[in-house]
Amino acid sequence: MSFREIWGNEQVKQILRLSLGKGRLPNSLLFFGPAGTGKLKTALTVAKALNCLERTDDSCDRCDSCLRIDRGQHPNVRVITRDKNREQIVKEQIEELNSLATLRPWGRGRLVFIIDEAERMNETVANSLLKTLEEPRSFAYFILVTEDLQLILPTIRSRCQVLRFNPLSQEEVERALVDRGFPAERARLLAQSSEGNLESVLETDWDEFLSGRNQAWLIFKQLLEAGEVEDFLSLVAGRARKDALSGFRETLKFFSVFFRDLLVVLAGRKELLLNPDLGPELEQVSRLVSAERAGQGVRLMEDYLGRLKKNPNLAIMGNELTIFFREIRND
Incomplete structure (x- = not known):
């Protein structure tokens, strides 16, 4: 999925594309906003753009690198999330991230670590990430994703460029549904009840x-x-x-x-x-x-x-x- 296929939050996508195109993307990013606003999809698109063999400001979605990331099989890209049987991201997961972040990336790409539900790191676990965020290797990028910015430690927030994701408008949700083949009347009703959460509507x-x-x-x-x-x-x-x-x-x-x-x-x-x-x-x-x-x-x-x-x-x-x-x- 490329940026153009992610609905809403055009300003955020423009900032990311310009930064990627100029080679000035910050090594640490923090995406926050309500559920269903495309935060994780955007993080994965950034990861693909950093490793794409054909483009620098977006993913091409056809090269071997982009396709590997889509399948979750690229050695340069890791998504860290809590285990299903745990309420929190544990220290061992971040210690492994810290270790992997010192290794050279595969090929000509970049290492990208995406921490989903980053608010589920307690203070001890979050503090174990601080040094890596403070002194990142030039080839390592970190994207933290959360619904609640206030649950992220101030020391973590201060080391990241923070980007806010807003709920999609009803018109954007409706257009996205019609684009996916929903009948117009059904798309209008679903969009009106969506609260800007496209991902939830698509699962309805x-x-x-x-x-x-x-x-x-x-x-x-x-x-x-x-x-x-x-x-x-x-x-x-x-x-x-x-x-x-x-x-x-x-x-x-x-x-x-x-x-x-x-x-x-x-x-x-x-x-x-x-x-x-x-x-x-x-x-x-x-x-x-x-x-x-x-x-x-x-x-x-x-x-x-x-x-x-x-x-x-x-x-x-x-x-x-x-x-x-x-x-x-x-x-």
Whole structure:
């Protein structure tokens, strides 16, 4: 995969291509940003560019070196990640990296060490990497990848060029899906619910997604039409927190889409519906909601989705939302 095949974060890719083309790429890089924004794919593309036999600013994706890296078989490129049965990257893995980083690379290429989930190095393990980052050999490059920059030791951050990866826009996700052969209507709906995470969307099972949407629509109608809250509150009651958080997040993402579709119906633009198969039901429900309230609903769902990233009290959030739906019905 070359830079042009990685969607989004054009500024980051431009910085990397210019640095590679001029032979001025820093030996230590730190990529951070949300899941699904292409951080690891970009790191591997940098590794291919540093070892490519035909190009210097990108991977050609056809030379022997690029193909070896794609297969995970190139002697110059190592991806370090925690073992499946461990929560952390262990000291032995970094000690091996430190040793390998002193050896000459194979052929005319460069050594590249990619540390995925770099936040899973504890302080002792991270400190064992410091000297290698401080005094790298000219032919050795290190790329640390993380979702949370604050979990990386300041001493590690200060020795790397830090590059931020932003979530993809809905338009970028939609174009990427259409480019991969998704039907346009399906791509629009998936993109609206993606939160900028293209990789997660690409792994989505459509039948499961549609089943989740239908369940969320049923709960949405229950709240609006009859004020029935039991099914909605059951999303967070009596469940393990991880499951409750996941289920609540997915439901709020669908609620945001439903409110958006209600705005479209109220504006008389049904051709823009993200859920055209729900058109007749949306039209019926729209009689209960003003455009102002539907707009508030979109903003409130987006606000709550942001709050879910900060470990909130789900029961309180659930009760707040039932009050909001009750206020809509009482208007």
